[in-house]
Amino acid sequence: MSQSNMFILMVVIPLILSQSTRGKDCVCELQNSDPAFPENKLKNVEFTSSKCIGNITSEKMTEIDRLVLGLQRRIWQLLDNVSMLEKEDNGNLYASVSLRIIELELVEIQDLLDKLNRTTNNYQLLSGETAAELQDMEETMVELEKFDHTQVMVKERENQRVKRDLERCKDVLNTTTPAPTLSPGRCGLGRMVNVSGPRTYSLTVYGTSYTFGAWGRDAKPASGGENKYWLVVLSSSNVFGNFIRQYSSMSTITLGIGPTDTYISSSNPTTNTIQGPNMVMYSNALYYNCYNTYSVCQFNMTTRSVSTVALPNDTGFNSKYPFAHLGATYAYTDMDFATDESGVYVIYATTSNFGNVMISKVETSNPPVLNQTWSTSLHKRTVTNTFMVCGVLYATRYLDKETEEIFYSYDTKTNEERYDLKIHIKKMQTNIKYMNYNPSDNLLYVYSDAYIVTYETMFQEVH
CATH class of the missing domain: 1.10.287 (Helix Hairpins)
Structure with a gap:
């Protein structure tokens, strides 16, 4: 090889053309101008x-x-x-x-x-x-x-990427574990297998300024109120609220017309007003975290009276045990409220349970009373939301801007805990600040960065 990194390839080609050229050779020189491979x-x-x-x-x-x-x-x-x-x-x-x-x-x-x-x-x-x-x-x-002139490596990397994507899809299909099976005696729904949607998606009349709030339907409505929808937007520092807005139908809440406002208090925030975005409506009463306390508030929509019941005195409040993920903390979400086929629950965390999730059944008497309580091993700061279906607690976590995942369940009947669920929810906005299941229509009601959204829960019958 020469000093100029040029090399000469000598090719000897026998030529058998005619009698006169027989036995003669043709010599060709091929020169490569590329540098030698290091x-x-x-x-x-x-x-x-x-x-x-x-x-x-x-x-x-x-x-x-x-x-x-x-x-x-x-x-x-x-x-x-x-x-x-x-x-x-x-x-x-x-x-x-x-x-x-x-x-x-x-x-x-x-x-x-x-x-x-x-x-x-x-x-x-x-x-x-x-x-x-x-x-x-x-x-x-x-x-x-740079020596790969035919781009073999580029194509190989692309092939490997495609293979990884295929394997990942195959793993998701093969390893997704079904959610707990709910026996026919417990709502008759079977097992949750998917969440589809969104079914509805709309910006509230408040616009994008208020990113924390809640909405839905009464899980046990009074006669004549079956089609009503309620909305609470935390209008004070994205933390506090002092009134509930009601609409007569889905179309009116989507369009923001004809609301009726019911005030808990004339000022905000103050004693017994709403703190945090987690609340539910059940039997014409709103259940929520009372302002600046570790207590459950029950606001009667008819009498406009407030009754309370205290949670254990080591319960986190004022953002001690909020919902969170690696990129954000959802302020003042220490207490979550959920409805299912049997009533109202409050989900919270205590110091004695090391910040792990607790579930308490709330008896909807006046005043409300705490009934049975369950302790879990799920740390509350690893969760972004929870909801209940047929006595089973489901927890979600933030995967990315487009996807939320239901990854955990706790069955209050069997005390079985599972961390292997892989049910994905397609998000329309980055953060889901509120989520609750309504047993009357099997929908998840979601408040996501100022937008109100619904998703359909899908179950598979077990034969």
Whole structure:
């Protein structure tokens, strides 16, 4: 090969044309003007890649998890031993022994913390080095790709992308686990299999300025009120509301004509006015979080009177345990209210349950009374909304701007919890601030960034 990176390919072609040319050869010269392929750079990328794979192993990646789990268990054990020490605190020998055990456990916990800090620092250093090496490899591969004149790599990447998309679709179809089966004695709906829609989608008369609110139909309407729709927009700081607006039909609420307003209070916010966007209408009464308290308010639409019932005193309120996702927190959504075929529920979180979701049945007497309560392992800040169907709590989470996912269920009859549901909801706006199921029409009523939306819940009969 010449210094100018040119090479000459000698091709010898025997020619058998005639008697006179027999035995003679034709020599052709083919010249390639491209530079030589830098094979050493490709070998360096392969070496660096192997080095990264050796440095980052699944065993190393789980080391922090093991340390954190071990530290958590030691702390729980320490709490138990401290509790035992408090019971033995009568100045005898046993209390001294327990105190010595606690001292030794504190030393071991400190050792675990030191090891965790060292491991975390090592991981941060390794992460920085690996990121730099990956950047170098990416730049080298971009340079090497210039030699791919026929775009083989480009087409190969496209093929791999298509294969991944196909596999992902196949996995969703094959691994989607059906929701809990509801026996015929429990509403006769079967299992929830899909949420379709939106069926209706409309901006309220308030425009896009008020992004927090709620709407729907009375889940147990009085005679003559079956077709009415109610709307509450949090008009004070997107947090508080003091009146309910009612419409005579779906068409009038969509067009924003002929409303009737019922005021809870003349001022806003004040005692007993609405706090947060989560509320429901049941039997001509609105249930909601009372202003600045951990109590349930029941506002009678006819008498315009308010009755309350307090939740446990360690219940989160004022945005202590709101609905949230990685990108946002939905302020003042500590308490959610839901209706199903049997009545009204309140969903909340308590300190004693470590911020996990609690469900309490609300008896709709006057004043209201809390009935049976269920504890779950679902942390409330991992959830964006909840609703109830036939005694089953469903929870949603934010996937992206276009999709919300029903991923969790808790059956209050069997106490069965599941995190493997994959029922998707197509969103028209980015954030769903309110969601509730109405048993009279099997629709989900949604308030999404100032828009009112409905979705149809679909069930599959079990034979």
